[in-house]
Amino acid sequence: MMISLRHVTRRFRARGTTITALDNVSMDVERGQFVTIHGASGSGKSTLLLTLGGMLRPHEGTVGVAETDLYQLSRGQLARFRAQHIGFVFQMFHLLPYLDVRQNIRLGAVARHDTGKRTDTWLERVGLQQRSRHRPGQLSVGECQRTALARALVSQPDLILADEPTGNLDSENTEEVLRMLSEFCQGGGTVVVVTHGSEADEYADRQYRLHNGKLRDRGMFSESDDRETGKSPRH
Ligand code: ADP
Ligand code: MG
Numbered sequence: 001m002m003i004s005l006r007h008v009t010r011r012f013r014a015r016g017t018t019i020t021a022l023d024n025v026s027m028d029v030e031r032g033q034f035v036t037i038h039g040a041s042g043s044g045k046s047t048l049l050l051t052l053g054g055m056l057r058p059h060e061g062t063v064g065v066a067e068t069d070l071y072q073l074s075r076g077q078l079a080r081f082r083a084q085h086i087g088f089v090f091q092m093f094h095l096l097p098y099l100d101v102r103q104n105i106r107l108g109a110v111a112r113h114d115t116g117k118r119t120d121t122w123l124e125r126v127g128l129q130q131r132s133r134h135r136p137g138q139l140s141v142g143e144c145q146r147t148a149l150a151r152a153l154v155s156q157p158d159l160i161l162a163d164e165p166t167g168n169l170d171s172e173n174t175e176e177v178l179r180m181l182s183e184f185c186q187g188g189g190t191v192v193v194v195t196h197g198s199e200a201d202e203y204a205d206r207q208y209r210l211h212n213g214k215l216r217d218r219g220m221f222s223e224s225d226d227r228e229t230g231k232s233p234r235h
Pocket of ligand 2: 045046047163
């Protein structure tokens with residue numbers, strides 16, 4: 001199992017109130033699967049992804065990635081594990097503004113001791129050879145996201161965690177980014193996309209829904225099947 005979440009609960013305390021951002025969430029994701037998790041703003045999507053990525057310790061439950069119990073690792077072990085196994089893609093890209101495209105992509109290859117060759121391969125695959133010396137501020141949003149995707153893929157992760165990866169993109173770049181994520185899956189990688197939209201559904205092997213921190217499996221059905229047949233459990 002690539003991902004094995006067991007009874008994960010994560011709360012936040014703010015101004016005297018407690019919000020349960022993740023409420024007893026359990027989920028298994030097999031290797032090679034493309035999973036989407038839908039949810040409205042505030043439903044716990046980013047919290048779930050950060051928890052899965054080893055960046056946010058849950059208050060209860062366990063997070064297994066590639067048969068490793070993430071929060072049993074030391075800080076250093078966790079950082080190494082992340083660099084070797086997990087790639088992140090965010091809605092706002094999180095590129096370093098003072099580095100150019102190639103340098104940003106190369107950051108992802110650090111754990112692989114890249115001589116530069118692997119970086120150049122990915123620079124080409126995302127179609128940015130002509131932009132390699134540009135900084136993020138000189139790029140379109142689509143080019144920024146393709147840079148971020150190359151940075152994630154160049155490290156040859158087993159798992160890519162994507163937080164609204166196409167939220168700022170036009171339809172052409174959305175298509176391109178989803179296609180590359182899908183290819184990564186076909187090569188044996190695992191992808192989890194959290195989103196409030198439905199653009200990634202056609203690529204998904206399995207769909208989930210988050211509602212007030214609770215996760216529901218929507219199964220293998222498309223949205224329309226789900227509605228027509230009512231096969232998926234609903235509140
Ligand atoms: P989503 O990504 O689906 O919009 P989040 O996971 O960011 O939702 O947030 C889930 C809930 O947890 C929201 O109510 C949000 O306000 C709250 N929350 C998230 N992060 C924090 C934080 N660092 N401090 C306090 N509350 C937080
Ligand atoms: Mg979010």
